[in-house]
Amino acid sequence: MLNKLRLLTPGPTPLPEEVRLAMARDMVHHRKAGFKAVLAEVQEGLKALFGTAQPVLPLTCSGTGAMDAAVSGLFSPGEKVLVVEAGKFGQRFTQIARRRGLLVAAQPLPWGQAADPAMVRYALEADKDIVGVLMQASETSTGVLHPVREVATVTKSHGALLVVDGISAVGVSPLPMDEWGVDCLLTGSQKGLMLPPGLAFLALSEKAWERAAKAAPGSFYFDLAGELANLKKHQTLFTPAVSLIAGLQESLRLFKAEGLEAVYRKQWALTLGCRAGARALGLDLFAPKHFAWGLTSVALPEGVDGVRLVQVAAEKYGVVMAGGQDQLKGRIVRVGHMGHVDFGDLLAGLHAFNRSFAICGGFSACDDYLERAMAAYEEALEQGYPAL
Amino acid sequence: MLNKLRLLTPGPTPLPEEVRLAMARDMVHHRKAGFKAVLAEVQEGLKALFGTAQPVLPLTCSGTGAMDAAVSGLFSPGEKVLVVEAGKFGQRFTQIARRRGLLVAAQPLPWGQAADPAMVRYALEADKDIVGVLMQASETSTGVLHPVREVATVTKSHGALLVVDGISAVGVSPLPMDEWGVDCLLTGSQKGLMLPPGLAFLALSEKAWERAAKAAPGSFYFDLAGELANLKKHQTLFTPAVSLIAGLQESLRLFKAEGLEAVYRKQWALTLGCRAGARALGLDLFAPKHFAWGLTSVALPEGVDGVRLVQVAAEKYGVVMAGGQDQLKGRIVRVGHMGHVDFGDLLAGLHAFNRSFAICGGFSACDDYLERAMAAYEEALEQGYPAL
Numbered sequence: 026m027l028n029k030l031r032l033l034t035p036g037p038t039p040l041p042e043e044v045r046l047a048m049a050r051d052m053v054h055h056r057k058a059g060f061k062a063v064l065a066e067v068q069e070g071l072k073a074l075f076g077t078a079q080p081v082l083p084l085t086c087s088g089t090g091a092m093d094a095a096v097s098g099l100f101s102p103g104e105k106v107l108v109v110e111a112g113k114f115g116q117r118f119t120q121i122a123r124r125r126g127l128l129v130a131a132q133p134l135p136w137g138q139a140a141d142p143a144m145v146r147y148a149l150e151a152d153k154d155i156v157g158v159l160m161q162a163s164e165t166s167t168g169v170l171h172p173v174r175e176v177a178t179v180t181k182s183h184g185a186l187l188v189v190d191g192i193s194a195v196g197v198s199p200l201p202m203d204e205w206g207v208d209c210l211l212t213g214s215q216k217g218l219m220l221p222p223g224l225a226f227l228a229l230s231e232k233a234w235e236r237a238a239k240a241a242p243g244s245f246y247f248d249l250a251g252e253l254a255n256l257k258k259h260q261t262l263f264t265p266a267v268s269l270i271a272g273l274q275e276s277l278r279l280f281k282a283e284g285l286e287a288v289y290r291k292q293w294a295l296t297l298g299c300r301a302g303a304r305a306l307g308l309d310l311f312a313p314k315h316f317a318w319g320l321t322s323v324a325l326p327e328g329v330d331g332v333r334l335v336q337v338a339a340e341k342y343g344v345v346m347a348g349g350q351d352q353l354k355g356r357i358v359r360v361g362h363m364g365h366v367d368f369g370d371l372l373a374g375l376h377a378f379n380r381s382f383a384i385c386g387g388f389s390a391c392d393d394y395l396e397r398a399m400a401a402y403e404e405a406l407e408q409g410y411p412a413l
Numbered sequence: 414m415l416n417k418l419r420l421l422t423p424g425p426t427p428l429p430e431e432v433r434l435a436m437a438r439d440m441v442h443h444r445k446a447g448f449k450a451v452l453a454e455v456q457e458g459l460k461a462l463f464g465t466a467q468p469v470l471p472l473t474c475s476g477t478g479a480m481d482a483a484v485s486g487l488f489s490p491g492e493k494v495l496v497v498e499a500g501k502f503g504q505r506f507t508q509i510a511r512r513r514g515l516l517v518a519a520q521p522l523p524w525g526q527a528a529d530p531a532m533v534r535y536a537l538e539a540d541k542d543i544v545g546v547l548m549q550a551s552e553t554s555t556g557v558l559h560p561v562r563e564v565a566t567v568t569k570s571h572g573a574l575l576v577v578d579g580i581s582a583v584g585v586s587p588l589p590m591d592e593w594g595v596d597c598l599l600t601g602s603q604k605g606l607m608l609p610p611g612l613a614f615l616a617l618s619e620k621a622w623e624r625a626a627k628a629a630p631g632s633f634y635f636d637l638a639g640e641l642a643n644l645k646k647h648q649t650l651f652t653p654a655v656s657l658i659a660g661l662q663e664s665l666r667l668f669k670a671e672g673l674e675a676v677y678r679k680q681w682a683l684t685l686g687c688r689a690g691a692r693a694l695g696l697d698l699f700a701p702k703h704f705a706w707g708l709t710s711v712a713l714p715e716g717v718d719g720v721r722l723v724q725v726a727a728e729k730y731g732v733v734m735a736g737g738q739d740q741l742k743g744r745i746v747r748v749g750h751m752g753h754v755d756f757g758d759l760l761a762g763l764h765a766f767n768r769s770f771a772i773c774g775g776f777s778a779c780d781d782y783l784e785r786a787m788a789a790y791e792e793a794l795e796q797g798y799p800a801l
Binding site for chain 1: 418420424425426427428433434436437438439441442443445473474475476477478481482485508509512513603611612630632633635651652653654656657727733735
């Protein structure tokens with residue numbers, strides 16, 4: 026009670042009041058006119074968010090469910106795909122593709138490194154059997170932002186389908202699906218969209234819809250054509266997560282009111298602010314060059330245990346950050362600042378980080394890291410974000 | 414505004430205030446201690462609700478997702494299952510099983526009829542290849558309650574696995590999984606559990622877990638063994654629908670406070686009350702003998718259009734009921750009275766039904782149908798529910 030709970034993780038992210046109250050409304054029936062009007066409204070908002078003229082399917086599942094739906098719905102057993110494996114979620118694409126019976130040409134990269142479009146081009150040239158490329162936009166396990174736009178240029182020229190997991194990128198940094206030539210873009214509800222987890226969204230390009238029509242039947246529950254046919258009648262194939270969609274309506278209204286540009290600008294400024302603060306403390310950033318927006322991975326010096334640091338920050342300050350996963354466990358702290366997070370949360374997060382760092386044996390002599398973080402934030406807000 | 418919204422459909426059902434407020438709480442992180450404690454608490458409540466000593470897996474999906482998870486997780490392509498097909502959801506089991514590559518021995522019944530344990534026994538004796546029987550407990554499309562307990566006796570003696578879709582039965586009428594010998598029981602969140610849709614729950618008997626271990630890999634997203642391993646650590650395999658699980662905690666606390674017996678007693682009394690009211694109006698009940706609790710299917714006389722009746726009741730009275738599906742479209746009205754619905758809602762529903770019936774050309778001379786409904790309700794509440 027003394028400290029507020031501050032969720033600075035790369036998902037789930039804090040909920041705006043409008044979303045909370047919408048979710049507490051009277052339950053409505055999902056086949057009646059009132060709910061159809063909601064589905065019609067959110068469809069427009071989702072298209073704007075995805076930067077696409079294609080329908081965006083709402084699915085009742087976690088983000089992983091949408092990854093599974095994409096892979097199973099687009100490819101048939103025996104087909105070959107290239108997976109950019111630059112972290113835990115890249116590996117997940119490989120697991121899903123293998124489970125679907127696909128042949129996987131994995132392109133494993135050291136964690137912290139971004140995809141290299143030239144390497145993708147080389148792989149596609151070397152193996153003409155590859156019909157699709159699967160990658161993250163932002164690899165949540167490392168805090169790296171992949172060059173989706175450049176990879177899309179490569180896949181387009183080779184006729185391969187580009188499937189992008191935008192779970193921690195959509196609504197955080199620009200990812201205009203149609204303009205860049207992404208064939209399948211998917212995301213979850215609990216990151217940039219400022220909703221609880223439980224919904225996912227998926228859109229396909231025309232080329233991808235053609236491929237989906239020819240794919241061998243996959244999952245019964247994840248039936249892309251069935252969802253599309255229902256969406257045209259402003260319905261979903263099966264009973265959707267009605268309360269989360271009520272929240273989505275409010276979330277998308279907030280996006281519309283601010284404008285996507287303003288949201289990206291804020292996310293960019295928070296990202297530069299967080300990075301400046303961490304650097305002022307003398308810490309290395311785990312993704313120095315190709316860094317995600319909305320998520321900063323801070324590398325810890327030898328001797329400071331990241332698992333404990335995250336615990337201390339949560340217990341003493343109510344600031345919940347994420348540790349490293351798998352091979353990065355204990356070695357990095359992932360500070361989330363996506364979705365409904367602002368500069369005040371970032372200040373609280375940096376203070377909690379610094380104090381917990383000291384408690385865990387870290388040392389920093391910097392006495393103006395908060396000001397330096399805010400200076401970088403303000404400057405970035407002023408100058409705006411770079412083109413991706 | 415003048416009339417309150419009353420959701421008398423067989424799902425989604427109205428939300429208790431405790432559930433609404435829980436869903437509006439601060440978002441929490443699903444891998445942290447606080448949420449693990451929630452998962453541990455709801456596990457105990459779910460076990461009590463399912464009547465099982467086995468773990469009950471929470472899945473982030475609709476009820477159909479859990480049906481898919483059960484079929485894909487328990488059986489391998491080429492195996493044969495018997496499906497009791499007594500309505501739309503029986504047919505759905507057949508579709509799911511075929512999609513999984515199973516051989517389906519369908520047992521189609523006229524809609525409105527209950528499963529016949531002797532027919533199941535005959536089928537299992539005639540075809541020793543059948544390794545599982547799939548059925549609903551309550552067939553939501555017709556309002557029929559199947560004799561699960563008797564079918565379980567048959568499947569047990571033949572060594573076949575019994576998979577029961579309890580989506581509109583769990584929390585509405587008794588369905589003690591372990592006592593009856595059900596091998597797989599599943600349900601959704603938006604019926605008896607008084608939650609929005611978006612969660613599903615699934616439990617397996619020991620025998621079913623053994624079978625699951627041997628089944629060919631199915632869906633990546635619906636990974637029963639993976640969910641079980643995580644549940645032992647009070648986690649879920651993928652990011653769960655956190656806000657719905659916060660609501661579940663409150664819903665299960667309400668169940669615990671009242672006791673399951675009291676809940677069943679109320680559901681039984683509402684069911685007899687609704688049936689008595691409809692009969693007093695001179696209407697036939699679509700499931701005269703083996704009727705579901707929590708859902709009353711009313712057959713309409715020739716010339717009264719059920720689609721219009723449902724529309725009129727919603728528009729003029731704010732009472733939302735469900736029409737018939739597929740072959741029953743326009744011919745029946747399904748009055749839901751499951752979950753967070755009480756005698757006052759039933760009275761409102763019957764009044765709205767009667768007036769809408771008259772507007773749609775129906776005729777009834779009864780002037781005490783509300784009193785007769787309440788008399789039946791009070792009597793049933795007094796006497797308690799029969800053993801199933």
